[in-house]
Amino acid sequence: MKVASFFAGCGGLDMGFRQAGYEVVWANEFDEAIHKTYQFNHPNTFLCKSDIRTLKAADIPDCDGFIGGPPCQSWSEGGKQLGLEDERGKLFFDYIRLIREKRPRFFLIENVQGIINDRHFNTFLLFLSTLEDAGYVVSYSLLNAADYGIPQDRHRVFIVGFLKELNCTFCFPKPLGKPYVTLRRAIGDITESPRQYVNEKVIQEYGEWHNHDIFAGLWDAKFMARNRVRSWDETSFTIQAQAKNCPLHPQAPKMKYVSQSQRVFLQGSEHLYRRLSIRECARIQTFPDRFLFFYDKVQDGYKMVGNAVPPRLAKFLALAIKESLNANPIRDEKPVNVLVAYYKDDDQLCLTLKNKLYYVRAGLRRGALQIPKGMVYPVYLLLHNH
Template identity: 75%
Template sequence: MKVASFFAGCGGLDLGFEQAGYEVIWANEFDKTIHGTYQFNHPNTYLCKSDICTLKATDIPDCDGFIGGPPCQSWSEGGKQLGLNDKRGRLFIDYIQLIKEKRPKFFIIENVQGIISDKHFKTFLSFLSSLECAGYVVSYSLLNAADYCIPQDRFRVFIVGFIKELNGTFKFPKPLNKPFVTLQKAIGDITEKPRLYNNERVNQEYGKWANHDAFTGPFDAKFMARNRVRSWNEVSFTIQAQAKNCPLHPQAPTMKYISPNQRVFLPCYEHLYRRLSVRECARIQSFPDKFRFFYTDIKDGYKMVGNAVPPRLAKCLALNIKNALDSMGEKKRAGVLVAYYKDEHQLRMTLRNKLYYVRTGFRRGALQMPVGATSPKYLLLHNSNSRFLYTMVEECPKIMSASELSHLGFMPSGNEYLTFKLEDAECINIEGLDLADVKFREKKRDIAIPYVTNIQELFS
């Protein structure tokens, strides 16, 4: 399959898709400090160096999918969080517009966890709605790279969409349930001291380890407010794009606590505190050693590595997309929304309004359901030993606010909800199926999370 890459950076997302068997035929990256690195490591991909704001659908070759992660600074919880008030934040809209115009079979979008924070969640939902209106079934999830054999805690939001004509949805890769990859395993064999740089021009003559360069600039008060050292038997902190915020090498002991907003390097061990090198960061991001980074300013090296999607995680996502595309077109089984009703009042209001609602987003008790997907055929409500099965209207669930639901007689406790319509308030029976035989999924943190399954699996 052929894909086009946007906000390509050095090409971490691209590399993962290539490792999964895709052909990245075209990529767009505007930052000239990255061009040399991308072209060296992706020699078979045409690199478009134009500003994405100037691109039209006709500039992009025909392909099966779009991949890319718009700039994250506008949404990051560590920044000013200006969202769409920042021109970088509006690049998200430019990417969506190109998806609308070109209409690839699928797309993937990556961004930081801050985009689903309370401050930006409505904007995030508007992005999903825009993609759904453009003709896509859209799924999203928050993934931690550490769950996929990548040696760092790195939480990122991924959005995957498939064009509705394919009549399918996407399942995100499940955590691999393997032991975490520790710093010892990831970088323990790099025992040589790194080359040290601050504002000097980086020497591109490499010894055994390419890009084994470390930034020596000062540590500011914000950095010193928290411990920045993870030990050899742990995973790393998130690899960031700013050199000054790079985690410290695990050779150093944990920083000494002084006050809630101050740590210091442990006395007599100050010489052990150094930032991870660019190559060590690349290892932690799961880049292979043959992947070379070209820069004359060391800060550009850290930027390229820190902004990248870990290739190993990208490969997991790419393989799941491929599997989803392969299975689309198979006959769909009748879906069931399995959900809990709190009390008799909620059940009574549900039947009176022929409407059931669930939390949306990543809140506790929320339902993860693709935007643009039609409602399952059935709704199975349960409470203790009571179980009721209803037929639902097969249309896209609507989003309603707590105030709108309260006006209908419900008593919601959150903000926004997905709502499903019932065809009838009468409980139904399916011949040969006994509701008493259903075994529900275990509760998470004492909460019965609603979920969608199919009728065969529910009664198997």
């Protein structure tokens, strides 16, 4: 199957879909600082460098699916959370516009957890309803990358949609669960000292490890407000796009508590505290070592890695989408849908049957059973106890 990638970045989603057997035929990325990295690692994909706001359906080759993660800064809990008041937040609508115009069989959208918090949830529902009105059955879920063999806690929202006429039923991949992949397993073999940079131009000279560069800038008060060290036998904190906020290497002891808003480095061990290198972050994001990042400023390297979807997680999602498409019922057979309801005791069952009170909490509001708009009505009702 062929897919087109939007807001491609360095291509974490793209790599995962390729690993799952898809062909990424076309990708769009506007940031010129990323172009060399993308083209080197995805030589068989045509890279469109235009602003997505200028694109039309005719600019995109025919394909089975769209994949992409619109900019997250507008929704991130660590930012100003301007939502649609931020021009970057409005790019979400441009992605939806192209989905409406091109009508691929499926789409996938990724974004940060903040997009479903109380401040932005109504906007999120607007995005979903717009996609449903475009002719798609839409599902969404909040996933933690650590549950899928990725050595970091990374909560992200994924939206997956299929054309209604396909009658696809989508299930998000089941978590692998514990034991989680630890930092020791992910980066324990990288023992070479990293190269340090602040604002000077990076010299692309490689030792044993490519991109083994660190940002050596100062630690600000916000960074020192909480512990930033995870031990070797734990998963990493979220790999972030800002170099200054990168988690610290597990060689250092955990930071000492001073107050609710302040931690300090353990006295006598100050020399052990350093940020994870770009290569170490890439490992934690599950990029293979052959995946090279090109940048003049070390900050750009962290940005590329931190903004990416971990390829391993992308592969799990790609396989789940493929399974849904392959399990698609024969077109001339009407699918049978069963609605399941629960009753507490025989008295409640009698009352339900007598008055035909077949109520199920449905819709997109929180705490409700998720029944996407566009699903066909159930044929049977199954009442059960225990």
